[in-house]
Amino acid sequence: MALGDAILACLTERPMTGYELAKTFDTSIGFFWKADHQQIYRELSKLRDRGHVQAREVVQTGKPNKLVYTLTSEGRAALKHWAARPSRPASIKDDLLVRMFALGDVDMDALRADIMARLEHHRDRQARFERILAKRFPDGTAAHADLGKLLNLRLGVRHERAVVEWCEEALEVLSGGAATSNVTPIGEGPREGKA
Amino acid sequence: MALGDAILACLTERPMTGYELAKTFDTSIGFFWKADHQQIYRELSKLRDRGHVQAREVVQTGKPNKLVYTLTSEGRAALKHWAARPSRPASIKDDLLVRMFALGDVDMDALRADIMARLEHHRDRQARFERILAKRFPDGTAAHADLGKLLNLRLGVRHERAVVEWCEEALEVLSGGAATSNVTPIGEGPREGKA
């Protein structure tokens, strides 16, 4: 039932329609929690049934009427209650790692291409997070309620950076050349960050 | 259908029973892919129906007979085929990040306690990965077929290290004291690794 709570968390910011929530899940909170619009609409109905959100219909012309969902006090309490229990660490569950595990039975060229694509993907995300950080929190400071968002972005940067470094290492190791050696202790390599 | 492929990947090492696979999913490959025994047995039946694995019954006394599953050539081909398509990056989906996002509506003491528990958890995992690395790959070298396992462990170390550093940062920022400031560029802090 974590998606429901993620939606409640979004609605603490401001009331939103399902459509807006879907977009939010494509950007800010969606960086670490993917959900498409069907899931969100379904979950919203459930939350409404439980009384955690309240829907207000806004009549529109030309477009279908929209339902603006507001967090109720019950919803806020439910979120607080949920947040009070210890979280459990999520597992990584990445296809690529399964491929790596069975590296002996895998086409190496495809694997290398895959890692290269991933490298770009994670570089992109790292850059995106850094851009958002610089824009939303230019002094590295935030009001209390926004501290979590700042920290989430910083985790994003750290995580993507770690994966980027790993992709680079993997490509080097798998390049065939110095294949089986020259692995250096982690955290020693050149570091081109904002140094 | 990724769990099925993860099982096939495990079986490239050697034939195993469902029970052994469940244990494997608790240790090596399970560091990044959790699955309990029910899931594994279910998936094994499916894989057998598809002809990707073959079951051989081994009669035992005192214990229920066991079914040793062997990867068939069809299974190996299916794995290869699956591995050839580009992987898609997994999202993080961590409860803790949702809590952080809604930080204004959350009990701060519980949140801090949660982060502290996580810090320990990730430190443990980092240490475990480093221990396994040192034991299985003492020279940082591996035969081709094992390179993926080495790299996976090194990703594990990198990932856990990133999260550990973030937990420390989060605790500092949320400690109330210098609450809203003193965030330094990432990748600059003291680094107590094997330096």
Added chain:
DNA sequence: GACGCATATGCACCTTTGTGCATAAGGTGT
């Protein structure tokens, strides 16, 4: 002797997630 633990397999149910499709209207491009 009762209790739990390791070995070994599995069913049934429920929740969560993913995919495809449907509706509805205005705007933009060709």
Added chain:
DNA sequence: ACACCTTATGCACAAAGGTGCATATGCGTC
């Protein structure tokens, strides 16, 4: 005129994942 994108909501079905329970037995231990 027709195709396609954006806004806005939703159903139906299938696949995947998680929880609890059931079975069977030998071994150690309290």
